[in-house]
């Protein structure tokens with residue numbers, strides 16, 4: 001785990017806690033069977049949410065999930081529990097706040113330096129499923145950024161899945177990487193890059209893969225500067241290895257080999273393990289978003 005600045009004041013207004021809220025307590029999913037689930041995870045894992053009309057809530061999911069309202073998270077609200085960097089060392093949800101604060105402080109400074117305008121994006125923590133600007137979302141889809149409401153959605157249970165389902169070794173900085181990847185999509189959105197994806201949604205050099213790899217690269221850029229944001233005191237090699245390990249664990253080739261038994265690059269949406277490792281590393285080494293030009297040449 002990175003060392004957090006014990007005295008840093010956390011800004012909990014950037015994170016909304018909907019865990020245990022559950023919404024309507026209705027049964028969702030049930031249509032697709034196991035194959036549906038696998039396709040769904042491949043399609044949107046760490047992804048940009050598809051535009052309305054193909055929202056994840058409308059896709060088939062394998063499990064019939066019954067959300068129980070009133071299943072509240074233990075302890076008090078984030079605002080009460082997550083005050084300083086010391087709390088980030090103590091509690092996972094406060095750590096999420098610290099990562100979000102750090103990522104957005106970096107990008108707001110970088111945008112200002114370049115004469116651009118950064119608009120902060122909220123992260124919503126949820127369990128089960130939740131309503132989003134991109135439709136109803138189940139946690140089966142993995143963390144995602146919704147360009148319609150400009151919000152990052154994440155069920156913290158995903159980090160257990162990273163270990164149990166995707167074979168990542170876990171580690172706290174994997175969370176930093178995942179959040180920074182999603183905020184990478186927000187940066188793309190603010191810069192008008194997300195609109196470029198167009199119809200090229202699959203294949204090893206598709207616009208979708210190029211966009212995902214750029215988000216990985218932006219995550220690396222933030223990691224390079226994370227200790228200068230005031231929230232994180234130090235990052236070790238082992239922290240960076242946690243990020244790379246998580247990025248590789250969700251590579252399209254690795255997921256396909258594991259869940260469909262063979263690798264079909266023509267259906268890649270996020271890039272291979274090697275590509276994701278390469279672009280995170282590129283961003284981390286340069287610390288400069290200009291190095292993240294994944295939209296031209298070979299990737």
Ligand SMILES: [Zn+2]
Pocket residue numbers: 045046047048181182185212215
């Ligand atoms: Zn993504």
